[in-house]
Amino acid sequence: MIKVIKTMWCAAILTVACFWSGIAYSEQNKTKAYEENQTEAHIESFLKRLYDIRATALIHQNERAFDDYYLTDKQSSNALKNEIRRMDYINAWANKRSLKLVDAKSEIKIVRIKVKDDRATVSLVQSLKVSYDYPNKEIPTHSFGIGTRHFLTLKLVNGKWMVSREWYLDPLDENPKKIAEGALPSIKITGNVTDGKKFKREQAVAYANKYAGIAWGAGNNRRYNPNYKDYTYHGGDCTNFSSQVLGDKEGGGLPMTKQWNYSKGYGGTQHWVRTDSLGKFLIYSGYGKMIAKGDFQHIATPTKEHPNGAIARLQPGDLIGYIIQGNDIDHFSILVGFDPNGYPLVNSHTADRYQVPFDLGWDRYTKYVLIHIKD
Numbered sequence: 525m526i527k528v529i530k531t532m533w534c535a536a537i538l539t540v541a542c543f544w545s546g547i548a549y550s551e552q553n554k555t556k557a558y559e560e561n562q563t564e565a566h567i568e569s570f571l572k573r574l575y576d577i578r579a580t581a582l583i584h585q586n587e588r589a590f591d592d593y594y595l596t597d598k599q600s601s602n603a604l605k606n607e608i609r610r611m612d613y614i615n616a617w618a619n620k621r622s623l624k625l626v627d628a629k630s631e632i633k634i635v636r637i638k639v640k641d642d643r644a645t646v647s648l649v650q651s652l653k654v655s656y657d658y659p660n661k662e663i664p665t666h667s668f669g670i671g672t673r674h675f676l677t678l679k680l681v682n683g684k685w686m687v688s689r690e691w692y693l694d695p696l697d698e699n700p701k702k703i704a705e706g707a708l709p710s711i712k713i714t715g716n717v718t719d720g721k722k723f724k725r726e727q728a729v730a731y732a733n734k735y736a737g738i739a740w741g742a743g744n745n746r747r748y749n750p751n752y753k754d755y756t757y758h759g760g761d762c763t764n765f766s767s768q769v770l771g772d773k774e775g776g777g778l779p780m781t782k783q784w785n786y787s788k789g790y791g792g793t794q795h796w797v798r799t800d801s802l803g804k805f806l807i808y809s810g811y812g813k814m815i816a817k818g819d820f821q822h823i824a825t826p827t828k829e830h831p832n833g834a835i836a837r838l839q840p841g842d843l844i845g846y847i848i849q850g851n852d853i854d855h856f857s858i859l860v861g862f863d864p865n866g867y868p869l870v871n872s873h874t875a876d877r878y879q880v881p882f883d884l885g886w887d888r889y890t891k892y893v894l895i896h897i898k899d
Contacts, residue, residue: 567685568634570685571646571648575630577589577590578607580628582611582615582628583625583628587608590604594686595686600687603690606694609700610694610696610697612700613703621867622708623657624658625655626655626656626665627654628653628654629652629653630653631651632648632649633648633738634648643680643688644679644680644685646674646676646678647675648673649671649738650674651670651739653740663865668740668869668881669742669879670695670877671742671875672875673875674690676688676689677689677690695877695884696884696885698885698886699887702888702889703887704821704883704887704888705820706821706825707825709867710866710867711833712836712866717839717841722899723770723777723778723898724775725776725840727776728840728897729858729860729861731774731776732841733871733879735749736873736876736878740878741879742876742878748761749774752768753791755797760799760873760874762857763802764786764792765856765873766856766858767784771784771785771786778811778897783805784809799845799852799856800852800854802853803853803856803893803895806843811898812843812897814893815834815837815894816830817892817893817894819888819891820883820888822892823835835868837894838868840859841859842859842897843856843858843895844868844882844892845894846893847890849889853893855872856872857877859882863879867881868882869881870882
């Protein structure tokens, strides 16, 4: 009997001990989760301030605004230099084009945060809105959007998070001293965009605006069309997006061919996803016609053949190819319209652009291939 009582007493003690141990463990987990949430909230707040300040600095050209956000080592200094260079570039570009930057606003969305000791790795997306106007002209301000994907390493120093390194594909990462000279394109807008028999031009523009990704201004909750693969990390998604604009039923509706098509199981063919291949297909298939090929001055300057500049021959829904060097096209964008002064505006993926002036992010050595899609 005594043994039974002792056994029951021991079991009771063990049960109570396990109960309180479970409570302690649960409280520890709650405390740890609370601390992690606090840390992530602190990091998120730091990053929001950082990207807000970088947006403001684009307009006011204030390099000292970054002083408290970057370390002094080589990698961090390189990240800082990139921000200063992009600030110098966009302002130099605006001056060349007789524009005035008047506002910039940033929105960020944290995709992932991983914290270990005094370091944190973060992936996020930024939607940047930039606005400009024309001094001494009574026309409305135009706003455009840029979307970028960022990967950062942060370090905690004296209770403050600092940028240790950052990588992103920056559409403004260009030399401010190499901006093309030339007359400012000012195309007279004639009527509304109209659909042709084969090519639904109005639908193509609507598609390009809807699926312009994480750029400010884009539709579809700033998401790509889920019916297609994202080729961003497989050489870039600009050509895949251009093909969608031209060939998707929701877009331009050009009939797919054996050479140029997309299937869910296989993905896109070479002519669908590879930039130079798409350019050649459009021209040699008869779907498109090359209006001109050359640098900024060549396509924008009025000539006898092109009284308003070759680029004025393009219509919304047409394509602009960009050649960095050599003769192969490296990037495609879709002409979606014109700003209030008639400046051609484009959308693209990688990086995501929404109604951006067509030459922003390119230099004097860039060659443009203007492709008109036949209606």
